Amino acid sequence: MKKYQIDQFWNEGFVVVGSVVPKECIDEANRVLGGLIEASRKVKSSDTIYDLSDHHNEQIPSVRRIKAPHLVDPIFDQIMRSDGVLNCVRALLGPNLRMEHSKLNIKQANGGEAVEWHQDWAFYPHSNDDILEVGVLLEECNEENGPLLMIPESHRGPIENHHHPDGFFCGAIDMEQATFDVEKAVPLTAKAGAITMHHVRMVHGSRSNQSEQNRPILLIGYCAADAWPLRGISTIEEFEGRIICGEKQLPRLDKVPVRMPYPPAPNEGSIFENQRLVAGKSFQ
DSSP, rough: OOOHHHHHHHHEEEEEEEOOHHHHHHHHHHHHHHHHHHHHGGSSSSOSEEEOOOTTOSSSSSEEEEEEEGGHHHHHHHHHTHHHHHHHHHHHHHHOOEEEEEEEEETTTTTTOOEEOOOOTTOOOOOSOOOOEEEEEEOOOOOSSSOEEEEGGGGGSOOOOOOOOTTSBBOOOOTTTOOOOGGEEEOOOOOOOOEEEEETTOOOEOOOOOSSSOOOOEEEEEEETTTTTTTSSSOOOHHHTTTTESOOOOOOOOOOOOOOOOOOOOOOHHHHHHHHGGGOOOOO
């Protein structure tokens, strides 16, 4: 990464870096994704691999997300661990990194669902906020197909209220209490093979896909290894097994704002399920 890109990330909270993932990797990822969507015709409801929309059926499959794609096919693990991606992440978070999660959001053509304004930090607060999200563009992202929208400098602001008026966590910002201006939103558009990077506290969202082409983005959460989750871990073996480069670290506790995501949403699951009961939606 260039110095101006590093400066943009810390100043504005996001950056786009072009031509990071080679074309052959992008082509293979799209080939595998096509096969997964085809195979979903036989799947009746969301499971450990597929997050399916309400409109999904055998004739017209409607897959919102592939869950943990790095466990589904080696190409996604390869991209996640590639030097091109990791060099960018190390430039921002340092040499010791842990994977927080991976997911592949498809946002299918002709109406793939919008994602309401939110901060990733609201879902998984840690002991410090040296955490970012990488989005690997498997197809071109443009204004029509629902690119990520970022509110510049919002990573320096408060943790917004992501709770429903009835008190449960719904994974979307209560816009009646919001402290940011949606008119300042910046779309992250780029060619396939580019990556987007945004800070864990960035306010962001995306409109529905109104184009004739899917908008698949492989999303990978990376943490500095000394950022430990406040919601706890499953086992220390699994947790330490997610060190992706460098060495494991003891937790570092910084003075960072936190709102815990409790009580959970009645439809707790992916962000699509969490946001199902949002009182007032920004994107239709």
